[in-house]
Each structure stands twice: as structure tokens, then as C-alpha cells.
Amino acid sequence: MKLHSAWLAFVTLPFLRVFAVPAPSHHDCAHVVKERVEPPRNWVPLGPAPADHILELRIGLPQPNFHLLEEALYQVSDPYHDRYGVHYSKEAVEEMVAPHPTSVTAVEEWLETYGIGESDLTRSSAGDWVKIRVPIALAEEMLHTTYSIWAHTLDGDLVVRTTSYSLPQYLHPHIELIQPTTMFARLKGMKSTLHWPDHDEEVTYFSQAKAVPTLTQALGSIQVDPSCTQTITLSCLRQLYNATGYNSSATNGNVLGITGYLEQYLNIQDLQQFYALYRPDAVNSTFAYVSINGGQNSQNISEAGPEADLDSQYAWGLTYPTGGIFYSTGGSPPINLSAHTPTNTNEPYAEWIDYVLNQTNPPQTISTSYGDDEQTVPQSYAVRVCNDLAQLGARGVSLLFSSGDFGVGDGNPNPANQTCLTNDGRNLTRFIPDFPASCPFVTTVGGTIGVPETAVFFSGGGFSNYFPRPSYQDSAVTGYLSKLPPGLYEGLYNPNGRAYPDVSALAYNFSIVNQGKLGKIGGTSASGPTFAAIVSLLNDARLSSGLPVLGFLNPLLYTKGIAGLTDITMGHNPGCGTQGFNATTGWDPVTGLGTPNFGMLKDIILSTT
Incomplete structure (x- = not known):
């Protein structure tokens, strides 16, 4: 899907400086499916998601040294290890899960081609998550996908999701996942019984x-x-x-x-x-x-x-x-919420x-x-x-x-x-x-x-x-x-x-x-x-x-x-x-x-x- 000029003329949003596409080279790169899921049972599509609905996309960058963190975790948690109880600082842990600079650069350059600059990003403390707020129309352009409103047949809950999304092939090693896209989970409290005698x-x-x-x-x-x-x-x-x-x-x-x-x-x-x-x-x-x-x-x-x-x-x-x-x-x-007007997905x-x-x-x-x-x-x-x-x-x-x-x-x-x-x-x-x-x-x-x-x-x-x-x-x-x-x-x-x-x-x-x-x-x-x-x-x-x-x-x-x-x-x-x-x-x-x-x-x- 292409971002039409009529959409660009209509929308003025404070969280993005521009929606122009200044670097067509990345857009021309072949997109390859990053993730695809079958719709879970009891979820049915109601129709296209509204183009101006805002998504907060979470982009997960790979953690190439996570194995070091896992090793460290088991050392400080093993009562037979010399390092038992010697827990790590916030800064030391973040260093072990930080993404590679090449991944950071690749993602930044990709986002810039859609007018999304540094001031539009929110990064996790370790830099391994990047969050952006974009309208559905732009998310669909970036991910070569189509979002729909889905309803749960048992209780009518609504969610905006897609069943697959794609990224330029060169980005696959630099992006581990993007959500909300294919996630249909329904967080629930663990209560099986409630008695009020x-x-x-x-x-x-x-x-x-x-x-x-x-x-x-x-x-x-x-x-x-x-x-x-x-x-x-x-x-x-x-x-x-x-x-x-x-x-x-x-x-x-x-x-x-x-x-x-x-x-x-x-x-x-x-x-x-x-x-x-x-x-x-x-x-x-x-x-x-x-x-x-x-x-x-x-x-x-x-x-x-x-x-x-x-x-x-x-x-x-x-x-x-x-x-x-x-x-x-x-x-x-x-x-x-009422159909077609969900505000937080x-x-x-x-x-x-x-x-x-x-x-x-x-x-x-x-x-x-x-x-x-x-x-x-x-x-x-x-x-x-x-x-x-x-x-x-x-x-x-x-x-x-x-x-x-x-x-x-x-x-x-x-x-x-x-x-x-x-x-x-x-x-x-x-x-x-x-x-x-x-x-x-x-x-x-x-x-x-x-x-x-x-x-x-x-x-x-x-x-x-x-x-x-x-x-x-x-x-x-x-x-x-x-x-x-x-x-x-x-x-x-x-x-x-x-x-x-x-x-x-x-x-x-x-x-x-x-x-x-x-x-x-x-x-x-x-x-x-x-x-x-x-x-x-x-x-x-x-x-x-x-x-x-x-x-x-x-x-x-x-x-x-x-x-x-x-x-x-x-x-x-x-x-x-x-x-x-x-x-x-x-x-x-x-x-x-x-x-x-x-x-x-x-x-x-x-x-x-």
C-alpha cells in the first residue's frame, strides 16, 4: 500500500515532523514477510481499521549479547556458584542487552525515510526497544500490511491487528519484532472462583x-x-x-x-x-x-x-x-468501545x-x-x-x-x-x-x-x-x-x-x-x-x-x-x-x-x- 498524497494533505499531526518520503531507495527494497499468524479462534474481522487511528509501534532490536546476560543470571542465582547473590547494576545489565550500533543506525535510517526523526522516538533505557506513534495509514505503508478491527465473538472486545507484516529484507537482521501487529493476546487476571457467601x-x-x-x-x-x-x-x-x-x-x-x-x-x-x-x-x-x-x-x-x-x-x-x-x-x-473507534490497542x-x-x-x-x-x-x-x-x-x-x-x-x-x-x-x-x-x-x-x-x-x-x-x-x-x-x-x-x-x-x-x-x-x-x-x-x-x-x-x-x-x-x-x-x-x-x-x-x- 502506498501513502497517497491526499492523505498527506489532510493529516497534520504533532508527533511527526513530516510524512514525506525523501529517500525512495529504501522504499524500493523488496519487502519480505517478517511474521505471519493464523487468527486465533473467536476473533473475527469487522473491517479496515480507520486510517487516522494512532498506533504506538514497539520495534525490538536484537540483543546480540543476551547469552552473556543469561550466563550472568545463572551465576548470580546458583547457590553453589562463587558469584551467588552478586547481582548486576542497571547499567551493567543494559550493556549486556544493548543492540549493535549497526542495528541502531539501520533502524534510524529506515524511519527517517518516512519522516520519523530522533525527536519522534522513545527508546528503552538499554536502547533495545524503539517506540513510535504513527497513524494506521503510515504503519501500513511501512510494514506492507493492512490493519483491521477484530472483534472477539465471546464478549465483543475490539482490537486493531493484522495477521502478517513485512520489512525490507536488509532490515530483518536488525529488527527482531514489531508490535502491535500480530498479537491477539487477552491479558487476564488469574481468578477461577469468586465467592461472596x-x-x-x-x-x-x-x-x-x-x-x-x-x-x-x-x-x-x-x-x-x-x-x-x-x-x-x-x-x-x-x-x-x-x-x-x-x-x-x-x-x-x-x-x-x-x-x-x-x-x-x-x-x-x-x-x-x-x-x-x-x-x-x-x-x-x-x-x-x-x-x-x-x-x-x-x-x-x-x-x-x-x-x-x-x-x-x-x-x-x-x-x-x-x-x-x-x-x-x-x-x-x-x-x-463502539465499533471502529478503538483508542488504545x-x-x-x-x-x-x-x-x-x-x-x-x-x-x-x-x-x-x-x-x-x-x-x-x-x-x-x-x-x-x-x-x-x-x-x-x-x-x-x-x-x-x-x-x-x-x-x-x-x-x-x-x-x-x-x-x-x-x-x-x-x-x-x-x-x-x-x-x-x-x-x-x-x-x-x-x-x-x-x-x-x-x-x-x-x-x-x-x-x-x-x-x-x-x-x-x-x-x-x-x-x-x-x-x-x-x-x-x-x-x-x-x-x-x-x-x-x-x-x-x-x-x-x-x-x-x-x-x-x-x-x-x-x-x-x-x-x-x-x-x-x-x-x-x-x-x-x-x-x-x-x-x-x-x-x-x-x-x-x-x-x-x-x-x-x-x-x-x-x-x-x-x-x-x-x-x-x-x-x-x-x-x-x-x-x-x-x-x-x-x-x-x-x-x-x-x-x-
Whole structure:
């Protein structure tokens, strides 16, 4: 498609100096398809995208020395390595992922042929991402493609996307990917259940703690109150995970971050009422709020988000007085607006990564309860985002992600309605892994239920189709696979893929305050921040002992850390018309290595220097 002169005469936009094409030589270069996808199921095109709709294109430049970063990450994360805990600075990490100068020059010259100069660019801190704002008409000219408005047949959400784009052949070695183009992902919060048996009961705000019942139920050497079999509270988690009596510091610089997306607002009134009920010493405490990409945090009680309330109440309730940060990131992949007038079609997760990577001192622990079906995320984009997360790990950040709430299924909460078909045009029946849960550079948290714990039926788990199995989990995963009956689920999963979850925690019947009322909620949205809180307490213990924080956890968890985890051996995660995988002795793709024993983990990490 050519940019017509009538379009040039009509449009005057402040973010580009000119739209003229001064150097036809690059335009005449043969364009070759860079990426092509099959439209995922349930997405249908409505028609051409409006020519004046603005896209913020993210151009990923190759990271030729990423292998050096990966090597460095594993060195500082391996408890048996001499460099364990010697994390890298922001500047050192950026140097390892910086693009080659020839790629920078090639991309700059290409953009200049479309009148896009340096003042029109936004670069990531490492220079490996370049962002530009252009109208659809210009994006189509640059990428030799056609954008359409696509609607999701299940809920009517709209998104502006294309199924393929092309670049001049000489640019292929210098541009790894461009989005939004072929990405149809639908970022979602990990919630399988939301129960409000007491939702007609107003929460009474009071300053006195409820009486803690006598501990009577024995689980080996751990005593847990019998009420915890029906309702999970902060006290239940502290008892079950052997954290009772540990007091974190308010002055050692430890911070626990929580991410929020999709207009999930963290309500301060709800948080304070929860503290009054279950953590009275935290009443009137505050947290830092960071808005990214226009993210909001409305305090209208009717807009209080159960996801954000759950994450904050349990993560910070378990770790108080450790500092807290809530990141509210605006935007979402599909925008539900009137037809042909979408105003924001960018995927918000990348905006959060950009922001955090640009911070000199990010939180030592960050919990995320969002993700998507791996197959709806183009592999090039998934790999790049995963590599960005590795940067945070090398800098000493522990990243915890919920594993998903649909077992091995495709995101439909009714297992009977799960289709579990591939989106590659072949429509093969396969288990559907989640991303970023499948990224090998994060710690993924599955779910359990009950006291004593068994695997909860919705615990997401399985094997990535994008990422190969990392060496740190070779022994654990091959041990599990060797115990599977021959031929079981053959062809439904990738036995050589990155396996998840890594660990687990309780994920059902959590008592929260939402919109001023008390109720119960469940999902790996509960287990993720719970395990993150335990990690934050471990970081607190190391900081208070003069030791560096833990950073990327998995090499530790799969070695020395196993002794501080309680193996979960019962339950399964059904989906796709199957019973899914079984929990069993050792690692399994339902509960991972097991649930945390804070006291034992603390002893391990304090003896690991």
C-alpha cells in the first residue's frame, strides 16, 4: 500500500515532523514477510481499521549479547556458584542487552525515510526497544500490511491487528519484532472462583484484633487452627507456612511490589478494613502508588477490584511493615468501545516492564497475577518479554507469577466447553500453557486447597511450547516424566518444554474485604501473592543479616531450597477433556516442588552466602 498524497494533505499531526518520503531507495527494497499468524479462534474481522487511528509501534532490536546476560543470571542465582547473590547494576545489565550500533543506525535510517526523526522516538533505557506513534495509514505503508478491527465473538472486545507484516529484507537482521501487529493476546487476571457467601454483611471497622483460636490441628510438626479448613486468613497462612512470630523490618529497604492491570483498582478503605480485621498493627499504614501508561486507581468503593484487593491484602498483610508498591498500568490488548473507534490497542504488560527496567532500585520482590494463553502471544514477542524479565532477575528482583486457573485447559472456566485447539491453522488438540507463567526466568506459583493441602483442581500447570526446559529443572522434571504411564497424553504436551509451576500455595477460600464487604475468593491470584510474601520475608531476613537479596529463585529452589518446601502429592488439574496431570511425590506440573516452610527456608537462605 502506498501513502497517497491526499492523505498527506489532510493529516497534520504533532508527533511527526513530516510524512514525506525523501529517500525512495529504501522504499524500493523488496519487502519480505517478517511474521505471519493464523487468527486465533473467536476473533473475527469487522473491517479496515480507520486510517487516522494512532498506533504506538514497539520495534525490538536484537540483543546480540543476551547469552552473556543469561550466563550472568545463572551465576548470580546458583547457590553453589562463587558469584551467588552478586547481582548486576542497571547499567551493567543494559550493556549486556544493548543492540549493535549497526542495528541502531539501520533502524534510524529506515524511519527517517518516512519522516520519523530522533525527536519522534522513545527508546528503552538499554536502547533495545524503539517506540513510535504513527497513524494506521503510515504503519501500513511501512510494514506492507493492512490493519483491521477484530472483534472477539465471546464478549465483543475490539482490537486493531493484522495477521502478517513485512520489512525490507536488509532490515530483518536488525529488527527482531514489531508490535502491535500480530498479537491477539487477552491479558487476564488469574481468578477461577469468586465467592461472596457473606456479601450482604457489611464489614465492621474496628481496632481490636479477633481472638486467635487455639491451635489444634496437627500437620507433622506444624499446628494449624481447624477453622482454616473453611476460611483462609493471614493467621492461617502464617501458621501453615511456619512464619508465625517472625517480625520483618521497616527500615532495611525491603519492598514488595504488586502489579495491577485492566482497571483493577486497589481500594484503600478495603485494605484498612482488612487490616482492622486481620492485621490491626498495620491499620493506617500506607503504600506507594505508581501510575504507568495512564493507569488509574479510583477510590470509588463500587470500583474496588477483587483482584487488586486480594493481592494487596494478603501480600502486604503477611509482610507488614515491609514497604509496598502498587503499579497500576493503563491499557489492555482489547478495548471494548463502539465499533471502529478503538483508542488504545497496545498490550499493557510491556509498558510495565519498560517502566520497571528504567528504575535504578526496583522492588526486591514483585507479584503478578495476570497472564494469557501462550499460543495467543507470538513466539517472538513472548521470547523478548521473557528476556526482559531475565534482566530484572540479574539485577536481584524475584518475580512471582500465578500459574493460571484452568488446569491444562484453554481458559474456559467450564472444562466441558474447553476446545484446547492450536492456533497454527492445524487445529490440533493440545494442552494450553500460560504465559508469562511458562517463561523460564520467573518463578511460577500453582495452587492448593484444604488443610492438609492437596492440589486445587484449577491449578494451572504444564509444559511450554515456546521455551525449552531449563537445566535447573532437568532432574526434577525428567523424574516426573519417567513415572508417567507410557503414551499418556502423548501429543498433547511438549515433554521437552519449560515445565511449570515451580512451587505452590493455598488458592481457595481466602477471606477478603471488597467494596466494603467480607467474602471469600479463590484462584492462583491468591497463591501467587502468598508465595511472594514468603519470598519477601526471606529477603527481609537476608537484608537484616547483611546478605544480598535472593533475586531469581529457581536455581535455589530446585537445589538447596527443596528441603524448605512441603511436597504436595494428591490432586490433579483437569482440562481439555482429560484429568490433567497428577500431583505426586517430587516435582509435578500441578503443585511444582510444593508449598513453603518459611522457617526452614530462612535457615537455608541465611546459610547460603
